[in-house]
Amino acid sequence: MRDKTRCSDEEERKKRRRVTARAYYLANREAVIRRTTAHRKRNPARANELKRLARKANPEGNKAAAKRWAFAARTRPHRRMARLIRFAQERAIAKGLPIDAAYLREWLRVPAEQCPCCGKPFVYELGYQPHAPSLDRIRPMNGYVKGNVDLLCRRCNTLKNDATPDELEQVADYLRRILLAAPQQQ
Numbered sequence: 001m002r003d004k005t006r007c008s009d010e011e012e013r014k015k016r017r018r019v020t021a022r023a024y025y026l027a028n029r030e031a032v033i034r035r036t037t038a039h040r041k042r043n044p045a046r047a048n049e050l051k052r053l054a055r056k057a058n059p060e061g062n063k064a065a066a067k068r069w070a071f072a073a074r075t076r077p078h079r080r081m082a083r084l085i086r087f088a089q090e091r092a093i094a095k096g097l098p099i100d101a102a103y104l105r106e107w108l109r110v111p112a113e114q115c116p117c118c119g120k121p122f123v124y125e126l127g128y129q130p131h132a133p134s135l136d137r138i139r140p141m142n143g144y145v146k147g148n149v150d151l152l153c154r155r156c157n158t159l160k161n162d163a164t165p166d167e168l169e170q171v172a173d174y175l176r177r178i179l180l181a182a183p184q185q186q
């Protein structure tokens with residue numbers, strides 16, 4: 001009985017100490033980081049030991065945080081370009097198309113800001129975005145090589161697909177015709 005009480009008191013004290021330490025850290029973050037870094041440099045063996053203990057206590061590490069970070073990073077244009085290139089590589093392998101990844105990386109280092117087809121600015125937000133940038137093969141069978149790629153928004157790329165200009169004109173003419181004939185709903 002007595003032991004139990006002491007134990008819970010001990011836990012309560014520990015908890016309070018953790019809260020105080022956290023508050024102190026938040027209020028003095030820079031100074032704490034500076035001191036910790038200096039201390040680690042002076043005592044590398046102890047620093048490694050602490051690192052090992054932390055890994056043991058939390059073997060999953062901050063995988064969840066890393067995952068969240070990777071997900072959020074997709075909103076950054078250069079990360080998105082890396083992703084587009086990776087997917088293009090997978091598609092090229094699956095379809096047996098040529099790809100020049102080094103050229104793509106260099107060409108997309110500073111990606112265009114708007115779709116050259118509809119003129120709308122590229123959108124990098126998460127989730128399905130019709131104006132997200134996508135890689136277009138100008139002549140689909142020629143693959144992802146210099147002179148045969150363009151950065152189009154998803155919407156334009158989907159509408160274009162592998163159509164020829166004549167085919168698209170045909171579809172546009174058809175659409176105009178049937179829309180004229182179909183009465184508009186009030």
Ligand SMILES: [Zn+2]
Binds near residue numbers: 115116157
């Ligand atoms: Zn577009």
